[in-house]
Amino acid sequence: xxxxxxxxxxxxxxxxxxxxxxxxxxxxxxxxxxxxxxxxxxxxxxxxxxxxxxxxxxxxxxxxxxxxxxxxxxxxxxxxxxxxxxxxxxxxxxxxxxxxxxxxxxxxxxxxxxxxxxxxxxxxxxxxxxxxxxxxxxxxxxxxxxxxxxxxxxxxxxxxxxxxxxxxxxxxxxxxxxxxxxxxxxxxxxxxxxxxxxxxxxxxxxxxxxxxxxxxxxxxxxxxxxxxxxxxxxxxxxxxxxxxxxxxxxxxxxxxxxxxxxxxxxxxxxxxxxxxxxxxxxxxxxxxxxxxxxxxxxxxxxxxxxxxxxxxxxxxxxxxxxxxxxxxxxxxxxxxxxxxxxxxxxxxxxxxxxxxxxxxxxxxxxxxxxxxxxxxxxxxxxxxxxxxxxxxxxxxxxxxxxxxxxxxxxxxxxxxxxxxxxxxxxxxxxxxxxxxxxxxxxxxxxxxxxxxxxxxxxxxxxxxxxxxxxxxxxxxxxxxxxxxxxxxxxxxxxxxxxxxxxxxxxxxxxxxxxxxxxxxxxxxxxxxxxxxxxxxxxxxxxxxxxxxxxxxxxxxxxxxxxxxxxxxxxxxxxxxxxxxxxxxxxxxxxxxxxxxxxxxxxxxxxxxxxxxxxxxxxxxxxxxxxxxxxxxx
Ligand SMILES: CCCCCCCC/C=C\CCCCCCCCCCC/C=C/C(=O)SCCNC(=O)CCNC(=O)[C@H](O)C(C)(C)COP(=O)(O)OP(=O)(O)OC[C@H]1O[C@@H](n2cnc3c(N)ncnc32)[C@H](O)[C@@H]1OP(=O)(O)O
Ligand SMILES: Cc1cc2nc3c(=O)[nH]c(=O)nc-3n(C[C@H](O)[C@H](O)[C@H](O)COP(=O)(O)OP(=O)(O)OC[C@H]3O[C@@H](n4cnc5c(N)ncnc54)[C@H](O)[C@@H]3O)c2cc1C
Numbered sequence: 001x002x003x004x005x006x007x008x009x010x011x012x013x014x015x016x017x018x019x020x021x022x023x024x025x026x027x028x029x030x031x032x033x034x035x036x037x038x039x040x041x042x043x044x045x046x047x048x049x050x051x052x053x054x055x056x057x058x059x060x061x062x063x064x065x066x067x068x069x070x071x072x073x074x075x076x077x078x079x080x081x082x083x084x085x086x087x088x089x090x091x092x093x094x095x096x097x098x099x100x101x102x103x104x105x106x107x108x109x110x111x112x113x114x115x116x117x118x119x120x121x122x123x124x125x126x127x128x129x130x131x132x133x134x135x136x137x138x139x140x141x142x143x144x145x146x147x148x149x150x151x152x153x154x155x156x157x158x159x160x161x162x163x164x165x166x167x168x169x170x171x172x173x174x175x176x177x178x179x180x181x182x183x184x185x186x187x188x189x190x191x192x193x194x195x196x197x198x199x200x201x202x203x204x205x206x207x208x209x210x211x212x213x214x215x216x217x218x219x220x221x222x223x224x225x226x227x228x229x230x231x232x233x234x235x236x237x238x239x240x241x242x243x244x245x246x247x248x249x250x251x252x253x254x255x256x257x258x259x260x261x262x263x264x265x266x267x268x269x270x271x272x273x274x275x276x277x278x279x280x281x282x283x284x285x286x287x288x289x290x291x292x293x294x295x296x297x298x299x300x301x302x303x304x305x306x307x308x309x310x311x312x313x314x315x316x317x318x319x320x321x322x323x324x325x326x327x328x329x330x331x332x333x334x335x336x337x338x339x340x341x342x343x344x345x346x347x348x349x350x351x352x353x354x355x356x357x358x359x360x361x362x363x364x365x366x367x368x369x370x371x372x373x374x375x376x377x378x379x380x381x382x383x384x385x386x387x388x389x390x391x392x393x394x395x396x397x398x399x400x401x402x403x404x405x406x407x408x409x410x411x412x413x414x415x416x417x418x419x420x421x422x423x424x425x426x427x428x429x430x431x432x433x434x435x436x437x438x439x440x441x442x443x444x445x446x447x448x449x450x451x452x453x454x455x456x457x458x459x460x461x462x463x464x465x466x467x468x469x470x471x472x473x474x475x476x477x478x479x480x481x482x483x484x485x486x487x488x489x490x491x492x493x494x495x496x497x498x499x500x501x502x503x504x505x506x507x508x509x510x511x512x513x514x515x516x517x518x519x520x521x522x523x524x525x526x527x528x529x530x531x532x533x534x535x536x537x538x539x540x541x542x543x544x545x546x547x548x549x550x551x552x553x554x555x556x557x558x559x560x561x562x563x564x565x566x567x568x569x570x571x572x573x574x575x576x577x578x579x580x581x582x583x584x585x586x587x588x589x590x591x592x593x594x595x596x597x598x599x600x601x602x603x604x605x606x607x608x609x610x611x612x613x614x615x616x617x618x619x620x621x622x623x624x625x626x627x628x629x630x631x632x633x
Pocket of ligand 1: 131261
């Protein structure tokens with residue numbers, strides 16, 4: 001083991017295993033995750049790590065081991081495929097969940113055990129604006145069939161992932177059967193028997209290469225009436241239409257995935273922090289004091305400023321992910337019982353946190369990569385591949401700006417309810433105080449009150465202020481004679497800023513609540529330090545907001561930076577131990593820089609030597625192209 005890494009792991013001030021248990025949701029979950037990883041994957045003789053041929057093996061293994069819990073499916077898949085996506089990802093996270101949530105019982109029993117499929121909603125002309133989808137579904141009572149058709153080039157289904165060219169069970173959305181309603185259809189197209197179907201691949205992408213994203217053009221293709229997923233809405237044999245309780249129930253799978261993406265952003269950021277911080281502990285470069293040995297780059301304050309706030313953010317997002325999926329499970333359970341009362345709040349929370357966490361993690365991955373210098377640009381680090389695989393999460397499952405505006409819609413509605421004298425509950429209850437809060441500057445003292453509860457309050461006031469400013473912008477636009485839609489559009493910068501601040505407050509609040517639950521003194525102490533770092537770092541980034549909200553004075557601004565520097569120094573001794581607690585296996589990280597043993601240089605040389613370009617002393621291209629050319633010169 002590298003001596004630097006060894007030294008970093010001495011004198012731990014907290015129990016790493018206990019922190020790993022907290023991240024997993026308990027010791028039992030840690031044990032089960034490791035059992036799946038060590039026994040069911042790594043020690044399985046059939047396991048040929050991540051090669052394409054192993055996809056069928058993975059499916060059969062999941063069935064053989066009886067792994068059906070969504071999170072356990074993800075544990076198994078993550079170990080099997082490492083940090084990359086794989087061809088069946090969409091089947092597990094979109095196709096199956098849609099069948100689980102949108103099929104009636106007869107359809108569920110008929111289809112769920114049997115098929116692998118994709119989710120074809122987006123069209124070439126519309127991904128965001130679902131009410132603009134053009135694919136038609138026309139019911140023919142004479143044959144009890146729907147006629148599916150792509151009337152325009154822009155209606156061609158575009159992007160469905162995992163578009164298996166041989167057999168194409170897919171779920172797709174078509175234009176409304178009645179006022180703004182969408183319906184899901186499951187259509188098992190076996191190509192040789194179905195004319196009128198044109199499918200293909202949409203071509204090379206920025207990444208996401210393990211997933212074959214395709215296109216689908218339908219020319220008056222007929223499918224049985226029974227293929228419409230009928231849990232919430234039905235078309236009867238006589239063609240009559242039974243409306244769902246809410247037209248938004250059809251959007252349920254997207255809400256599910258957005259809820260998963262929040263925790264996934266934390267996982268991906270934790271992977272990158274593991275790589276960058278372990279590497280920074282073994283990389284020596286330049287000098288701090290002339291004549292002395294080159295220091296670990298982790299001892300440079302700028303390196304700590306790059307990485308430690310991201311480390312705190314990774315923990316924050318992992319805890320936010322736990323809260324999000326718990327909230328999703330609770331509210332979706334109520335929805336299943338017919339209680340839709342919290343569906344708007346679930347939508348607003350999942351949409352906003354999905355955008356907030358993916359935007360932040362996306363930037364953070366690049367910071368981690370660049371903090372590793374040239375070796376961060378090498379594929380051996382895994383960081384370029386992680387970035388390329390993660391960055392579309394800012395676009396898919398709801399483009400982030402649009403998602404933030406959906407949250408803003410909920411915030412504006414809530415603000416208006418407060419103005420009308422209503423008492424709010426839930427995540428927006430802080431708006432009840434928006435008119436009564438004394439926004440006067442805090443105590444004149446130039447010292448910041450570092451109590452975590454106080455910091456949460458400051459973020460709450462900042463969010464409330466920005467919600468009010470956005471609402472006032474809309475009111476001012478209306479007062480200038482703009483229609484409601486133009487008043488909204490002319491305020492969307494403020495609206496996104498308000499949603500971002502709302503999500504930032506929510507994430508810090510979740511972090512604080514999680515820290516409050518931690519009983520072990522050592523773990524509580526180090527997590528409290530990270531939560532403070534997360535809050536203070538945000539105050540440094542958005543100082544203007546806190547000044548404008550009157551919760552920070554000009555005299556206190558220098559202490560924000562001073563406090564930040566102190567917290568960076570406080571985290572330094574525990575940095576490697578804090579990434580060890582994420583418990584990412586070397587095989588899954590697949591990173592020379594992030595190895596648990598820190599033996600980076602030896603592994604990097606071996607990695608380079610294994611390149612196909614190094615199979616021969618002289619590359620065949622010399623003999624094939626250069627040597628003949630030299631002979632002519
Ligand atoms: C069960 C077994 C399964 C195993 C599962 C394994 C799980 C493994 C665990 C972890 C894995 C983690 C992996 C995570 C990463 C996954 C990556 C997967 C790859 C994904 C590949 C990409 C796929 C896609 O992109 S699919 C297509 C996605 N497309 C979209 O998201 C479209 C975005 N657009 C929209 O959603 C809508 O158009 C809209 C919301 C923007 C606007 O809708 P619209 O009808 O126009 O509504 P609007 O007029 O704006 O508002 C009217 C009112 O409706 C309310 N509302 C809107 N949406 C919702 C909703 N969803 N719910 C509730 N209410 C909603 C809105 O607020 C308005 O209300 P108001 O009161 O009038 O204000
Ligand atoms: C890797 C990847 C995999 C995908 N897999 C699938 C899949 O399996 N199945 C599937 O159905 N789809 C899939 N998609 C498609 C994805 O869901 C859409 O790309 C996404 O919903 C965004 O829609 P769009 O592409 O139409 O972008 P647009 O909505 O056209 O966005 C373009 C710009 O317009 C802006 N904009 C749009 N509307 C508004 C508004 N109301 N207010 C302000 N700004 C706005 C956006 O902010 C953005 O800046 C995938 C996409 C990617 C990248």
